[in-house]
């Protein structure tokens with residue numbers, strides 16, 4: 001560049017318009033909230049509208065048999081519909097705007113519904129599937145099959161890491177294994193003292209105006225709005241750097257909670273019941289509380305923020321949901337029993353079970 005008479009510039013990679021000619025691509029758009037994944041999707045849709053105006057010569061380049069890759073269809077999860085309630089129906093919304101892809105948008109519940117949409121849209125060549133980690137694992141194989149048979153392209157704007165900094169789930173892993181391209185996006189750390197590039201999703205609750213970090217065993221999926229809430233049962237999310245990402249209770253989960261669940265699985269439910277009862281009704285006597293005091297208060301480097309995690313509501317219910325839906329070490333009957341014994345919040349439990357694609361307790365044993 002210098003030899004062309006340019007001054008000494010730092011050259012960054014260009015930000016390209018979407019390539020509708022390349023085929024058989026499965027593209028990950030990964031990044032935390034606020035990194036612009038939805039805006040990226042909206043831009044692909046807008047690019048397609050420009051590409052569609054081109055001549056038959058371009059059509060030849062972007063088509064394989066009946067499929068035209070300039071024909072873009074947007075899919076999202078039905079449980080996400082309530083997140084976008086204030087935008088026009090059938091729009092791709094992002095911070096600061098939205099686009100409306102006409103008939104080429106649908107909300108689905110699972111991979112079977114996706115197959116139905118594939119059947120009824122045989123000319124669509126580019127499929128944007130938003131937050132695919134919320135669907136069943138089967139979806140990864142449904143997509144791989146269709147992609148190969150019909151030269152389709154797929155775009156997956158998704159979270160790779162959950163609030164525990166773990167790979168989101170098995171669906172996310174399978175999709176990653178089958179993908180061909182990746183666009184990593186970052187966002188600023190949202191902590192007021194920080195402007196570092198960040199990748200992590202931080203979950204917290206707001207209780208009496210105080211930021212309370214979510215416990216490690218908080219249910220994996222809780223559908224919430226994009227707006228800040230002070231409801232102690234509904235989490236808030238924020239993008240944070242490693243330094244400002246708080247995740248208390250991981251050690252407690254594996255040192256204490258899970259072994260109590262394993263005892264219950266083996267038939268000795270009393271120790272788990274005792275701990276859950278204390279957490280619910282007399283938390284300062286619980287092993288959870290003692291563990292936190294040891295780790296975060298009586299230590300050289302106290303972290304009082306971590307103690308605030310114990311101010312959130314429904315901690316016992318969260319622990320039960322974790323043992324039931326994620327570790328699969330207590331049965332639905334045991335869960336029902338423990339819930340009754342501790343006087344748990346049945347609505348809270350059932351909402352979380354539904355979001356985590358599990359049967360609801362009321363469906364299990366109404367008569368018992």
Ligand SMILES: [Zn+2]
Nearest residue numbers: 054055057058
């Ligand atoms: Zn040209």
Ligand SMILES: [Zn+2]
Nearest residue numbers: 189194241244
């Ligand atoms: Zn930070």
